[in-house]
Amino acid sequence: xxxxxxxxxxxxxxxxxxxxxxxxxxxxxxxxxxxxxxxxxxxxxxxxxxxxxxxxxxxxxxxxxxxxxxxxxxxxxxxxxxxxxxxxxxxxxxxxxxxxxxxxxxxxxxxxxxxxxxxxxxxxxxxxxxxxxxxxxxxxxxxxxxxxxxxxxxxxxxxxxxxxxxxxxxxxxxxxxxxxxxxxxxxxxxxxxxxxxxxxxxxxxxxxxxxxxxxxxxxxxxxxxxxxxxxxxxxxxxxxxxxxxxxxxxxxxxxxxxxxxxxxxxxxxxxxxxxxxxxxxxxx
Numbered sequence: 235x236x237x238x239x240x241x242x243x244x245x246x247x248x249x250x251x252x253x254x255x256x257x258x259x260x261x262x263x264x265x266x267x268x269x270x271x272x273x274x275x276x277x278x279x280x281x282x283x284x285x286x287x288x289x290x291x292x293x294x295x296x297x298x299x300x301x302x303x304x305x306x307x308x309x310x311x312x313x314x315x316x317x318x319x320x321x322x323x324x325x326x327x328x329x330x331x332x333x334x335x336x337x338x339x340x341x342x343x344x345x346x347x348x349x350x351x352x353x354x355x356x357x358x359x360x361x362x363x364x365x366x367x368x369x370x371x372x373x374x375x376x377x378x379x380x381x382x383x384x385x386x387x388x389x390x391x392x393x394x395x396x397x398x399x400x401x402x403x404x405x406x407x408x409x410x411x412x413x414x415x416x417x418x419x420x421x422x423x424x425x426x427x428x429x430x431x432x433x434x435x436x437x438x439x440x441x442x443x444x445x446x447x448x449x450x451x452x453x454x455x456x457x458x459x460x461x462x463x464x465x466x467x468x469x470x471x472x473x474x475x476x477x478x479x480x481x482x483x484x485x486x487x488x489x490x491x492x493x494x495x496x497x498x499x500x501x502x503x504x505x506x507x508x509x510x511x512x513x514x515x516x517x518x
């Protein structure tokens with residue numbers, strides 16, 4: 235089986251601007267001297283670190299702090315605007331990768347700064363400071379899936395990543411890895427900061443965002459991700475993302491109606507992965 239190829243972005247590579255990534259295209263693990271903001275105009279961008287995975291669906295913006303090792307993968311045709319943030323402006327932003335909702339002001343500022351037009355340095359600096367100030371006022375989007383260190387937890391989470399529709403209880407999964415339900419429940423809280431049920435819901439939501447972006451209906455997405463019925467899926471989606479799947483789909487359509495012209499960025503060396511495009515792999 236051929237290996238995935240990756241764009242190699244690291245250190246001071248010139249990446250600010252607009253890029254278009256095909257489904258499955260990845261960026262190998264790397265880090266930047268400066269902070270980095272990536273606005274997804276379409277598709278979905280996953281940012282993976284040793285701590286877990288954050289996903290930024292269309293019309294969200296992801297933040298990665300300076301010197302924080304991370305990689306990226308695109309799901310669907312993903313158009314991104316990349317903006318570098320100097321270290322002296324990063325203090326007020328989170329110390330770990332984060333996904334934010336996007337205000338009209340933030341979207342306009344990112345597109346202006348990455349549009350290719352040459353701005354006077356003082357104008358660009360002022361606009362960047364406004365953008366950072368705006369970020370500190372925006373709510374974070376909790377689309378984060380932490381990764382475990384314990385071997386027993388890792389065996390369970392790997393199994394669920396392979397099949398998010400798996401309906402086995404924690405007790406049943408525990409018997410397969412040689413651990414009691416009580417022990418595993420404690421480990422989920424201690425290592426991942428959430429319950430087993432919450433972790434599985436986050437996993438399913440991340441997969442659901444990909445399926446919705448690929449055009450699946452709410453009902454088909456719910457069943458493919460393991461919810462017993464669409465109502466349960468809609469309730470969980472709204473609780474985590476603050477909007478219903480229907481509202482999210484309308485938002486995607488609105489974004490598609492206002493296309494952003496993007497270049498391919500610096501020389502590209504990666505291509506789509508070898509897996510079925512309908513499958514999603516959010517492993518470390």
